[in-house]
Amino acid sequence: MAFCIFVLQSSKLVSSRAQTSVRTYQLSSKNTVRVFTGKVLVGRTCRRLSKWLLASADSESTVNQCVSEEKxxxxxxxxxxxxxxxxxxxxxxxxxxxxxxxxxxxxxxxxxxxxxxxxxxxxxxxxxxxxxxxxxxxxxxxxxxxxxxxxxxxxxxxxxxxxxxxxxxxxxxxxxxxxxxxxxxxxxxxxxxxxxxxxxxxxxxxxxxxxxxxxxxxxxxxxxxxxxxxxxxxxxxxxxxxxxxxxxxxx
The missing domain is CATH 3.30.530.20 (START domain)
Structure with a gap:
């Protein structure tokens, strides 16, 4: 299964149920690179992205807290x-x-x-x-x-x-x-x-x-x-x- 990397270069996100304009959305895989322009539905993708960002921030905060508590x-x-x-x-x-x-x-x-x-x-x-x-x-x-x-x-x-x-x-x-x-x-x-x-x-x-x-x-x-x-x-x-x-x- 090809390993895909998604790169969101520029976007304007409004709400999880709305439509938004995305100037450039680049999907790159091992063998192909495709560029899409126009309107895309965010919905579930945005919610997943938000959860991932929040989880990453919480994880970093927890690590920093553990380091600071060690004495x-x-x-x-x-x-x-x-x-x-x-x-x-x-x-x-x-x-x-x-x-x-x-x-x-x-x-x-x-x-x-x-x-x-x-x-x-x-x-x-x-x-x-x-x-x-x-x-x-x-x-x-x-x-x-x-x-x-x-x-x-x-x-x-x-x-x-x-x-x-x-x-x-x-x-x-x-x-x-x-x-x-x-x-x-x-x-x-x-x-x-x-x-x-x-x-x-x-x-x-x-x-x-x-x-x-x-x-x-x-x-x-x-x-x-x-x-x-x-x-x-x-x-x-x-x-x-x-x-x-x-x-x-x-x-």
Whole structure:
């Protein structure tokens, strides 16, 4: 089917049910160019054109609004085991938040990958995960059920089922499939090789808690836990186990 491009060079539009004069109406396709002059009925064509223009304007306005709403809430740098771990919390507008961070790990990318893809052992590494088990494995993408500890004092936990998308030795993506507490939960780990064969790991999570879930609780939790999470991954990748340390959670 030939792809057609319509070019309206000059027109005078009155109403959707009226006639209007169009000086030149050019219809060009892949093989032909025809020019029509005189009177044409606008009707449905004008209404469609108006709707398209309005939709385009609304789309551009929405994009501009999202860009303007994105702002940094807080940036922290923690030194754990002599390593600087930088974490940034960003508001994406409304209740959506993004947490991002990264660090260098003195181990090969493959070793870090093996640690991160041993999903049922993640509770031994990550301080905020209480349970983790594979419920579906098709040989490609996996489904993993996890229980996340949100408050140790009040024993607040959240169950979530995520789809894990693996890009071998490059990236891991955890995408929410089921959750009562989060409308959106989209996390990514990215791995790259740096000097001396070591690994650079970067982490990013976009979370949107439901309306009954305090955003402030999520903010405090992720700012406190993410540096420890990244540090523990590093320790296990290097030493085979994490350092024993007392873990606390806020109220």
């Amino acid at each position: 940094i809430v807080k940036e922290v740098t923690e030194v754990i085991s002599g390593v600087d771990i930088n974490v940034r919390l960003t508001s994406l507008g409304g209740r959506r938040r993004r947490i991002s961070g990264g660090l260098d790990i003195e181990a090969p990318v493959k070793r870090v990958w093996e640690v991160m893809t041993d999903y049922e052992k993640l509770p031994e590494i990550l301080p905020n995960i209480v349970e983790s088990r594979i419920i579906s494995d098709t040989g490609g993408d996996k489904q993993v059920e996890q229980v996340i500890l949100l408050s140790r004092t009040f024993n607040i936990r959240s169950r979530i089922v995520v789809q894990v998308i693996e890009d071998y030795l490059k990236a891991l993506r955890f995408l929410k499939m089921q959750s009562r507490d989060f409308e959106e939960f989209d996390g990514t780990y990215r791995f790259s090789e740096i000097e001396s064969g070591h690994c650079r790991m970067e982490y990013s999570l976009v979370a949107l808690p439901n309306v009954f879930f305090p955003v402030s609780l999520v903010e405090r939790k992720i700012l406190k836990e993410v540096p420890k999470l990244l540090s523990n991954i590093r320790e296990v990748a290097i030493n085979g186990k994490k350092k024993e340390e007392e873990e606390h959670s806020f109220s």
